[in-house]
Amino acid sequence: MIDKEVQDLEAAVEQIWDIATTRFGLDPFPVRFEIVPASVMYEVGSYALPGRYSHWTFGKAYHRMKMMYDFGLSKIYEVVINSNPSYAFLLETNSPTQNKMVIAHVLGHIDFFKNNVYFSKTNRRMVDEAALHSRRMSEYEFKYGRKVVEEFLDAVLSIEEHIDPNFFIRKHADDDQSKGEKKSNKPEGRYDDLLSHEELEQRIETADQSDERKHKPSIEAPEKDLVYFIMRNSPSLEPWQRDVMSMLHEEMEYFIPQLQTKIMNEGWASIWHSRIMREMDLPTSDHLEFAELHAGVVSPHKGQLNPYYLGYKIFEDIEKRWDNPTEEQRKLFDRKGSEGREKMFEVRELDNDISFLRNYLTEELCDELDLFVYQLVDDEEWTVTEKKWERVRDQLTANMTNFGFPYIEVVDGDYDGNRELYLMHRYEGVELDMKYARKTLEYVYKLWGRDVHLETQVDEEPLVMHYDGQEHDEE
């Protein structure tokens, strides 16, 4: 019975793969599907990667998700991991039709992972890497104590999103630079590993200076990557703590493209699950089940923004507009018509959510989706304040900038000549949650080990927050 189920699913995977690749031209990594019970499903869902390190925040997320499932409030049908080969987890209680739709949806995601340019630098063996991290982390727990590691993780996690999303560019630049330093013009010879007289002198000299140099941060400010800056320059961290920071940095690098393309990724997967399912010759009853499921996934959530729905609608609109351009578009942009499919694939390759919305969210779509801007008025009513489509679009993209987090930079790692850390919030009209900022500053202090400062704005006036390990001060 159970084997039969697996066999049926294998046959379905074959069929769906075939439709996706030959009929529609999707290009996913090979996938390993695994049927799992709810407890495992929610585990993978809450850790975002299987086998990741342990922390109570994952346990908290797990508990919440599992409870929602147990009470029948929400359900995850699948989790898919960006790796090569990819892993996809199917909930064991899924019906055959649900599974088919989920498999089609998953192939859409994996095609996106493989071909979208923002994913081009992600580590496709991140599952292995995360397992290694987890092992190292538990070694540290063993060596330094669980509480110690946990508390340190609390601190790092508080700023984990503040990394440079284009970190890979610098990584290469750093590598090149260090290579450049090592290279000399001398011909290679067998005694190259010995130092010449001049080199020896030089080394002694630099050793003399190194005390002085230590005082200067090795990375130039301003620096957006707080994690990296603190990891490299903190006056107080132990080697194992720097290692923990580097592991978390690496995991965040891996997750960032997913944060950057949520709407596109879900839209893309939804487009393809619907088209593939249409090609599948389902019996009527299954088709009804599918239609219901699909409607549930890509439906507007009133008052909120459903990324599946938004992405789905925009991709559909792109296809329509490039298939049947207006006279004006033909003339102005040289669109020939019937290029819809091609255009969709171009967009999935080159855009992220911000450029996707900026380039392809049209006035007609804004009207159709009934998008609006709302805000709190007089501290009591959430009121619609804007319906003009350009403003709505701009607000939407503004809210996504820096993944929705405040943009904070290190501007000085040797503030006051005293190795204090000076952070700057690049204020763009929205104030920080002050209570959270104070608490987070305490975490930053824990990482830096000396006084920390954060400059921001409140009521359009600059405000500098200080924390010295004992108390907060603001001026």
Added chain:
Amino acid sequence: MSVQRNDWSLQRKGQIDQDRHKERVRDAIKKNLGSIVSNESIILSDGKRVVKVPIRSLDEYKFRFDYRKKKHVGTGGGNTKVGDVVGREGQPGQGPGQGQGAGDQPGQEYYEAEVDIDEIARLIFEDLHLPYLEEKANHAVPSKTTKFTEIRRSGILANLDKRRSILENIKRQARETGEAQIGPFKKDDLRYKTWEEQMTYESNAVVIAMMDVSGSMGEFKKYIARSFYFWMVRFLKTKYDNVKIVFISHHTEAKEVTEEQFFTQGESGGTVVSSAYRLALEIIGGRFPAKDWNIYPFHFSDGDNYYSDNDEAVKLADELISTCNLFGYGEIGEEGASSYRRSSGALLSIFKDRLKSQNRFVGVRIDDKEDVYPALKDFFGKRGDQA
């Protein structure tokens, strides 16, 4: 491409980290007992076993925007116009509770943990006991406890002693095969634990809970007195089998009331504290003679006693103290008022000045909800002169 179904039954990672989280919650509760003790959701829980308690230290702090000062984007059902109200502040679950923008989940203001009241009670009562409890042999009342004391060859399977059974098995294998190792079990190997009922004797104690319900006892003061007594009653009932509790409420007159009346009655009238003490003394004299009972009178008031009654109150309080193990008096101030603003005529300072036997008197001042827990500890906590 492959489809697999593996055995995940041993997978416990999520469970284990969930336990880590629970542990954090417990720690946080311990640290926040002060505010939890007087949390409305507990005091007004109406016998519910699980309550939600806000625990601030479990937030995952990050630099984030002030959700209430930010503009959000939403989808409407069509025809939404500028000026439409999509939600109201302070009504969770309505309108924009959860924005879906990348990473800007506003979430709750704080993490609400679901905690079992018994769990909290256990933490609170850990160090509490009735102070100066004395043997009153005459009226010692037996109470039953069960103890596992014996090992037998027959019994119920639930009481199987696994360790001893394995040992017996190894011994038998050694006898039969010459090798001391575990083999197949026979009925002879099994050993069961059995229990005995033991009588323990506890001293009788009576707690006299007195509360001022006069007109000056406003919402806040009443609440404080009730949360103290809520925990006191709970504490006495969990820790002691034979503690009787007498409830007295008073304004200008005192009367004995039921537990329910005590916790729900409204307020009116002036304050004559001595009336309560006189009634307490009468009750002690009639029903709880001091030679047979440990006696603990507690009194909560705002200290705003009718002026000419103060002498009488002090006199009767002294009399109470002479018959009882400990007399506790809690004086509740205005919400948020600090001690220097207390009125000079208040009862607490009079008691502190004029009571003869101060060592069996505990007086505390409560100005804030957070003071309830310390008050509990002052009354029932460990004392220096007691181990």
